Amino acid sequence: MACSSILEVCTAPAADGGICELRVALYGYACEEHTVTTRDGYILSMQRMPMGRSGETGGHRPPVLLQHGLLMDGITWLLNSPDESLAFILADSGFDVWIANTRGTKYSQGHTSYSTDDSAYWDWSWDELVAYEFPATVQYVNDQTGQKLHYIGHSLGTLIGLVSLSQGIQMDLLRSAALLSPIAYLGQVSSALARTAAKIFLAEDMYWLGIHEFDPKGQPVENLLKVICKTPGVDCYDLMTSFTGKNCCLNSSSVDVFLDNEPQPTSTKNLIHLAQMIRGGTIAMYDYEDEEDNIKHYGQPTPPVYNMTSIPNDFPLFLSYGGADAVSDAQDVQILLENLKSRDGDKLVVQYQDDYAHADFVMAVNANQVVYDPLMAFFKLQ
Template sequence: MRSFYFLFCFLCVAVNAKISKTAEDRLRERQEAVKDLPSGLTTPELIKYWGYPVEEHWVQTEDGYILGLHRIPHGKDQTPGGDRPVVYLQHALITSSALWSFGPPKKSLAYILADQGYDVWMGNSRGNPYSKNHTYLEPCSTSRCKEFWDFDWHEGGMYDVTAGIDYALSYTGQDSVYYCGHSMGTTQYFVMLSMRPEYNEKIKIGAVLAPPVYMSHATNFIFEIAQWAGGIENIYHLFGQYEFLPHYDVISWIGDALCGDDHPFTNTLCMNIGFLLLGFNPGQLNGTMIPTYLDHVPESSSTRTFAHYAQLHLSKNFEAYDFGETGNILHYHQSTPPVYDLSKVTAPTAIFKGDADDLVSLIDVDILVNHLPNVVFDHLVEIDGWTHTDYVLSMDADVLVYDYVVDVFSKH
């Protein structure tokens, strides 16, 4: 039945998708802007391609991971130097800093903020290609390197985001940052501020896009297998795999060989697969950019990260990873995983939510809002059908989300 439903939706999107004249104009403008965009660019190369200054920095976490930070110190046509307010951007699961810098500049938050006068820093969570290093652990994918992959978004919030923020503040001589995260980047935000509440003083305001914190009402098909998540993790490990969804060159090759304006027939297929995987929102996904997206998605993480999100769906709590009774006693000195205390998240927080987000439902976001003591903005994106990935891939994200982010930042 489900396979028939997907086939039906596929045909409907392929044959009946309508795009308004305004949307057609926006798409034409974006296609023109990216028509010569080379394939295979790294995040720093993407930033340079769009004409912005970029720096790479390295920071070591308390537990030995070496993370890559990408910085856009000023806007495209601005003079270097001077004190600029620092913005810290943190990406979603199985992505990287590229999420904020795909381009074109008017459509990507990193460039928009840089041109608004901010000093933009972008973090990379442990395990992705820019942060796959350690002071003594080897980062291979197999069981030989299982200690390297013994983490999830809890460690990302406790150690990665905190190390990145501290480094950016020390480097610039400032005392606080504007924070923006998407998906896992928001989960890490709430872990950081609840577990290490002293960091509330280092956040001017946090803008959280699609926050997966409470997840019991998520409807994405991935949660149909949530009850088997622990088993899937064990099976995955049984076959010796500890790295989750690494990026393979063949993915980039498919994007370059089959997708984009140079391949009009097969790009229709790419577009419809994109609608199936990313959400049905005709008129928002730019098929011209699919080869660039596939150069950077997926980027690897640990299998435990996926299992931890599935745990939230089942437990109906925002809680630490469940290692089992014996493991919990060893890790937490109690038989059950501790629940994060969101009353400690006192930094001003702006919430962004969408009506068609099947990973972060409006009901779950409302539960989160009711647990937070300092929500200063609770915004439902003003378009029907807004999905989890539209925050970073939609052609209208600049108007529907980023303008609001810039506005709330300007008021704090």
Template structure:
């Protein structure tokens, strides 16, 4: 039996290597697809700075900064930190250009824009002592560590560099989870945030509409066991089989595979034909997805399954060892007294609108409750929609200006 398992594992490894080699040869058919975050910001005519931030537990993270708009005026700038969703990076806030990307829009509105890249993603794949390619312990983190280590490190660094006492904050999806985790576990940081814009707040996730997310979350233990069997610690990293397949099916808008790309995208996040720009899919796929730890992915699936906002579930025995109780502790969202604006949509297949009542009841200082006025606006439309500026960003910018 053991020899069969070993033979199967070797065969799987060989097949994976062959497939990765094949898929990775395909290049995205878009003139800007070869650019990284720094280069694409410069391509659009903006000054960009790259800063390294070291967390309390030794992860070396990258902050991309757009200090001012293209006018280069010397007026005082208000610092704002943006944190993207799972499998995303600073790239997702800038690659659509000045007319559509929220980072550039805020820059032109007088903000000093800082773009966070959380641990394990393409631009933050480093550590003071651990090698992500050789040390499995590098990947031993959940979403919790992003909230209690990465986000506080970003905030402290921005405050020190700008010599301000507080900043604005905008989070999308996992970027909202991290904020509420930080607010629950390190509430002293809340005084450093003037205002929090929560795009698709993703901490109560019961009953995702997506059939893929529903299946994965209901079977997260089996999914975890499968990945553990093949010794996966990192998922969707640049160059691995999963991300290579994504890039392959999305690399060319004229490819016969582009419909597979579109329907895979929609089956996870919600169908939104009116807001999709097919020509930009190759550009998006060139740098997204950008890497995630297995435990981080499992933490998300656990929250979709339970519907509760709580720490990672290790199982009864290990929970008792780690937490002193059989079930993971819940995060106390009621501690988050920062002014918070909630932006959500009815066609979000990842964050079911049915959970919004619970969100609004739990967060104590909601100053804006805004439902995007378009029935088929999906989860990724918060960053990618063709009409996102008129439908959402004008409201967000107006709300930010009040604080």
């Protein structure tokens, strides 16, 4: 094992039970397990697919970093067969593929000071994913490859990317970004499950009950879901659809893989932050709901707002959204696009797929032709 003291990183062959062994190596692809320690002490796993099925490493292989969404991990990009999953497709198309795994998920539960049993371990929202995880993973990929990289986010991964770009974080190390089912503004979320949870302050109630880890497979969350499931309009016989919208193009085998590996834990504080976005319709830092606390953290009585118009107009963006998406609602996406309208003409590619819902962008059997081919064509122009 080789380690570096600069970012406290280590590399190793595919670990027993890790994502490389579980979802990559079994298809005959090379895969490396990496770890990165963030400045706030979280030890994150990353997977690298340095080549495709052919095994050829020749030529220029641009690096691309994949960032999953809420309640998911890096397996997001490996749920289908190699001909249908984005990570495999990118590797076979000449890219050097890096897969991120957010703190708290199964393979990223290490910390330099805390265990997952400590409430302090779960004291974060997506603000910290922007401030610490995004720069650490981008820097690591750049250090390992010596190249600028492309970024792909799905769902919460797009929010992390957009806010990081608006803050100018690691801009000099990035070539472009692709945003699949973009999450920025959430005021028009039509997901009955998400809207109801935000309306009844579910995450806040959990937090004050001392539940700092939101584990979808844990008993406390199951008990609270039973409460939501009694709400008119929430169909708990199909939780995925109730949350994501009606996905058009999933097959049963990928859903089985999903159910075997997901959903993953996150922090209750992270869900509070997202609920604040749904209720407020803005993109702001975490609101401590108390002027004195906000002043202590931010030097002002209300949280600072993230400004999407601050993303440089010459930075290339590929954005793909769906008409059936209940989380990344088309109306909210239009607000985001309005904020991006001053971009240079060839630096924003927008794709709309009328029948796609939230999960289709990473699980649809036809996503290769519908979304990934145009995405890779966009990358190759940058």
